[in-house]
Amino acid sequence: MKKILSIVFLCTMLVLSACSSSSKSSSGADNQGIVEPKDLVVALGAEPTILDPQDSNDSLSNNATELLFDKLVTLDKDGKIVAQLAKEWSTSADGKKITFKLREGVKFQDDTPLNAEAVKFTFDRVLNKDNKLNRYSFYSEFIDKVNVDSEYQISFDLKFPFGPALTYFAQAAGAIHSPKNVKEQGKNLGKAPVGAGPFKLKEWVPGTKIVFEANPNYWGGKPKVKTITFKPVPENSARAIMLETGEADVISPVVPTDVERLKGNDKVNVLVSPSSRSLEFPMNMTKAPFNDVRVRQALNYAVDKETIVKKILNGYGKVAEAAFAEPVWGYSSVGAYPYDPEKAKKLLAEAGVAPGTKIMLWTPEGRYLMDRQIAEFVQGNLQAVGLNVEFKKFEWGTYKGITTNPKKDGYDIILDSWGASTGDADWAARPNFATTGSSNLSGITNADLDALLDKGMKTANPDERKKTYNDALKIIKEQAPWIFVLDNKQITGVRKNVEGVYTWTNERLILRDALKK
Incomplete structure (x- = not known):
C-alpha cells in the first residue's frame, strides 16, 4: 500500500510540474521561443498635435499616423518605394495617369472594407478646397481627378507629368481613412x-x-x-x-x-542617421525691418553657425549650405553665409537700423534638437551686433498655433525646422518659398523664384530639374528669408x-x- 501511495504521489507531482511548465510557457515563451507581446514606451520631445494625416504637417503627428494608417505605397528601411495597400502600379506613357491595383480583403479597424471607393473618398476629401485641410496643396497641385476603375483598382489623372508623384503617395498624408469613421467623427476626426x-x-x-x-x-x-x-x-x-x-x-x-x-x-x-531636416530662423518679411534684404543678410552674417554645430550639437550636424538639407534629392550647395559680425553691423547701419532696435525671437522647447539652446545662442549673436532681442519660449502645441502666418501672427523671428518628408526638392522648397506656399513663414514673394519652383514641379527630366533647383537655391540665398543655420542628423x-x-x-x-x- 505504501508503495502504491508513493507512486500515486509521484505521478501527481509530475502532472503538477508539467502544468506549471505549460503555464509558464504560455505566459512567457513557447517551445519555439516566441515571446508574448510586451508594451513599448517611447519618450518624445513633444506630443503629436493631430491624428488626421491630411490635416497634419508635423513629424511627431506623422510618427503616430504611420502606426494607425496604411498608404497605397510606402518606403522600406532604405527609403525606397515599396508596395503597401497597392500590390502593383503603373504610369501611362504620357506620365499623366497613375493606376494602382489594391490588395483584396483588407479591412479598416472598424471592420469596414478598404477598396477603391475608400481610396477615392480619402483623396477627394483632401482635394476639396472647402475642407481647408493642411495637405490640400500637397496633392491639389498635381492631382486632377481620382477614378474608381473597379472595386480594387484606382487611378489618378495628373495635371502634368509629375516625377516625384510616388514619393507623395508614400508620404504620411497618403494614409487611407475609413469613410465610415470620417463621416461619424466630423471635426473630431483628428x-x-x-x-x-x-x-x-x-x-x-x-x-x-x-x-x-x-x-x-x-x-x-x-x-x-x-x-x-x-x-x-x-x-x-x-x-x-x-x-x-x-x-x-x-x-x-x-x-x-x-x-x-x-x-x-x-x-x-x-x-x-542622416536627416532631410534643416534648422533655420524665418524672418517676417511682411514688416520692418525684415522687409529690407540688407537686414536679412546682416542677420545671416551675425550668426556663428560653426560654433552652433561644433559646441551645441557636438558635431552632430552640418552648417547649412543651401535652403534645404543635403540628403534631399535636387540639393546643391550654394554656400553658407560666413560668420562676419562686422559686416552684419555695416549692413544694419546701411539699412537704417539703429543700435538698440528691439526685435522678438521665439522658439519652442524640446521639439527640435537643442532648439532652445540654439535660439538662446542666436539671441546672443544678434545682441552682439546691436539689436535688443526679446526672447520667448513656448510649449510646442501653443507655438504651432501662433507661428503659421507672418501677417496674422505678427512675429519677428522664429525658430523653425523643415524636414522634406517626400525626400524631393519640390516639397523642400515650394511650401516654404513660393508666394502661395503652405508653410511660407517668412512671407517671401518673388516672381522669378515662383517661376522656377513651378518649373521644377512640372518638369520630368531629372537633370533639368536639378538645374532648376540650383537656380532657385541661389535666389533664396540672396533674398535670405531665413537665417540659414544647419542640416540635422537624427x-x-x-x-x-x-x-x-x-x-x-x-x-x-x-x-x-x-x-x-
Whole structure:
C-alpha cells in the first residue's frame, strides 16, 4: 500500500510540474521561443498635435499616423518605394495617369472594407478646397481627378507629368481613412482616427500620453508588441534618464551632449542617421525691418553657425549650405553665409537700423534638437551686433498655433525646422518659398523664384530639374528669408532588448515592426 501511495504521489507531482511548465510557457515563451507581446514606451520631445494625416504637417503627428494608417505605397528601411495597400502600379506613357491595383480583403479597424471607393473618398476629401485641410496643396497641385476603375483598382489623372508623384503617395498624408469613421467623427476626426494600420488608437490623455494597441486583424500580420505609448518629455535630460533606467524603451531626439554617456551604457543603443531636416530662423518679411534684404543678410552674417554645430550639437550636424538639407534629392550647395559680425553691423547701419532696435525671437522647447539652446545662442549673436532681442519660449502645441502666418501672427523671428518628408526638392522648397506656399513663414514673394519652383514641379527630366533647383537655391540665398543655420542628423536612443526600430531620412521614427524582448 505504501508503495502504491508513493507512486500515486509521484505521478501527481509530475502532472503538477508539467502544468506549471505549460503555464509558464504560455505566459512567457513557447517551445519555439516566441515571446508574448510586451508594451513599448517611447519618450518624445513633444506630443503629436493631430491624428488626421491630411490635416497634419508635423513629424511627431506623422510618427503616430504611420502606426494607425496604411498608404497605397510606402518606403522600406532604405527609403525606397515599396508596395503597401497597392500590390502593383503603373504610369501611362504620357506620365499623366497613375493606376494602382489594391490588395483584396483588407479591412479598416472598424471592420469596414478598404477598396477603391475608400481610396477615392480619402483623396477627394483632401482635394476639396472647402475642407481647408493642411495637405490640400500637397496633392491639389498635381492631382486632377481620382477614378474608381473597379472595386480594387484606382487611378489618378495628373495635371502634368509629375516625377516625384510616388514619393507623395508614400508620404504620411497618403494614409487611407475609413469613410465610415470620417463621416461619424466630423471635426473630431483628428482625435479619433480609424485606419487600416497595425495599431489602433486606445487612449489619448493630452500632455501625458497617447496609447496605441495592436490591431489583431491587421492584414500584414499581428504586431510584435502589445501597445506603444508616446509620452511627451520636453526636458532632454529627463528623456535620457528614462532610457537609462528602462522607463522608456525608445527616446527621440537624443541630444548630442548625452550621446557619449549613452553609448557607454551596455543596455542602450544610439542610432545616428542622416536627416532631410534643416534648422533655420524665418524672418517676417511682411514688416520692418525684415522687409529690407540688407537686414536679412546682416542677420545671416551675425550668426556663428560653426560654433552652433561644433559646441551645441557636438558635431552632430552640418552648417547649412543651401535652403534645404543635403540628403534631399535636387540639393546643391550654394554656400553658407560666413560668420562676419562686422559686416552684419555695416549692413544694419546701411539699412537704417539703429543700435538698440528691439526685435522678438521665439522658439519652442524640446521639439527640435537643442532648439532652445540654439535660439538662446542666436539671441546672443544678434545682441552682439546691436539689436535688443526679446526672447520667448513656448510649449510646442501653443507655438504651432501662433507661428503659421507672418501677417496674422505678427512675429519677428522664429525658430523653425523643415524636414522634406517626400525626400524631393519640390516639397523642400515650394511650401516654404513660393508666394502661395503652405508653410511660407517668412512671407517671401518673388516672381522669378515662383517661376522656377513651378518649373521644377512640372518638369520630368531629372537633370533639368536639378538645374532648376540650383537656380532657385541661389535666389533664396540672396533674398535670405531665413537665417540659414544647419542640416540635422537624427539621433535616437533604443534599449538593446528592442529590435526593429529605425528612421527614414524624413525623420519618421518607424515603430510598426518593433519587438521588445
